[in-house]
Amino acid sequence: MAMLAQDMTAPATPGDRSGRAQALSAVLLGLLGFATVLSLAVGASGASLWDAMLGLLSGSEISARDRIVLVDIRLPRTVMGILVGAALAVSGAVMQGLFRNPLADPALVGVSAGAGFGAIVAIVLGGLLPVSVAATLGAYLVPVAAFVGAWAAMLVLYGISTRRGRTSIATMLLAGIALAALMGAAQGVLIYVADDAQLRTLTFWGMGSVAGATWGKVLAAAPFIAVSLAAAPFLARGLNGLALGEAAAAHIGIPVQRLKNASVLMVAGAVGAAVAVSGGIGFVGIVVPHLLRLLAGPDHRFLLVNSALLGAALLLCADVISRVVIAPAELPIGIVTATLGGPFFLWILLRQRGILEM
């Protein structure tokens, strides 16, 4: 009884981390704001852009060159970084909830490879499409193809690794490796038949980068990512329940099959679009949700939002690093995220060795 009385006077229920998660959202929002400014200000063309940015914001005149750098190069690149970072991180969090394990990541288990395959098919063989179809899809051809590729990869992966409502982590990782290898081989064949111009596109694209961002690319990817991110919060309660297993989730009133279909489509849309415009950027989807779970718990109602914020901020920071490390040249951002994310992934494995025996 004394216990009960105490509970009622306490400000928050013990063991309830939602307050902490919301405070974290505020911090992450600040971090994202900072990263956005950094991304707009830092680059090959020098520090005068700070002034240019302030000038632009206060409405005074800036030079034409500064305007071009800012509005046509850095701004689309920054928006792209935000979209891609949020898309990859939220996709990682949703996949982990769906597969009920913290090692699922779009790049690690072949979903990005599926998207990449779709994108390459579109780049290399897009010319074979009837003109009417190609004209209708226009700039959306590559994202749509990547979406279809990611979706197919998700379906195959889920079908193979989940039996009777339980997901085997080992099977999922191995299936992902096989899937990625298969997609890689198919990509190889397509690269073989590609012409020189296509080849240049492919090489640049395959390394993973937001450097080539244009407003056209941003507009092609944005609808897919926006719809996927907008759908994510509706999956949160279901993914929480799914942590109990599929049967128990249904018993607490979650329409499990619908949840799974929606999650697969959400991930395919976000990963497909992200890969279509930026190639393969790994580890964002695994590092971000994992850090956030450590900080504020696994409740998806907060995890998904916070993943979007931290994913976007992290990708912008990685992009800034990729611009300054070997300036004036640039490192592909995929190399930066792999350098940071690889050791982190190994650290997760070492902390939770037992996880593979599940």
Next chain:
Amino acid sequence: MLDAQDITVRYGRRPILHGVDFRARAGAVTAIVGPNGSGKSTLLKAITGEIDYQGFVALNGRDIAHAKVWELAAIRAVLPQATPLAFPFTVAEVVRLGLSRGIQAGQSDLIGQALARVGLSGYEARFYQELSGGEQQRVQLARVIAQVWSPVEDGSPRWLFLDEPVSALDIGHQLEVMQLARDYADAGGGVVAVMHDLNLTAMFADVVALIAEGRIIGCGAPGDVLQNDLLRTAYRCDVRVNTAPANGTFILPHAARMAAE
């Protein structure tokens, strides 16, 4: 009222339940007993809609095959035999999973009350994955009772379906949890529990269904079903049913030898 008629379940081509009829009424504790592999969990999964079955199941007069999962979740909660958890949730967060958004979200103290009911006050901030097996099972039970906290809602009974709620528990907590089930039924709710402990069953159940090899071979008051002959047929071992002067039935193994085939 739970009414299950002619339930047949197959895994692959192997029949596990052979046309079972099973009824349970609100206001009573109905126990399902029988040996390992006899089909107790399978029956529970069929009547909670977790697996496909042939036959007909109605809960509160509603065919469950045509009810939405969230409609069922509003009138009955299910405790599985074991519940692994994917992520490091705290105890309070696990119990909250049972609370549906609309109906009970306002009752913020429900988590504390449900935990108190299973003897886990003060465990709110502990990590579920770091609890003992018996403690985890009681956290899950707290989640389940939080889901259908009031035994009667809008004049119709709500239900607890429990698969071996006390198997992992010590004797003190076994009694605590069985009393919880008893109180739920006395307040007008329905309880269907798969049990292994025949003595606890005799103490707390109003109706016992005895399953052997996928068929119900006895159903009725504990005194009628928990009989030497029936138990020997079901469990293939010799037990002796005794009656204590005041407390009713208790059951002991008769000797350490197995009954002849």
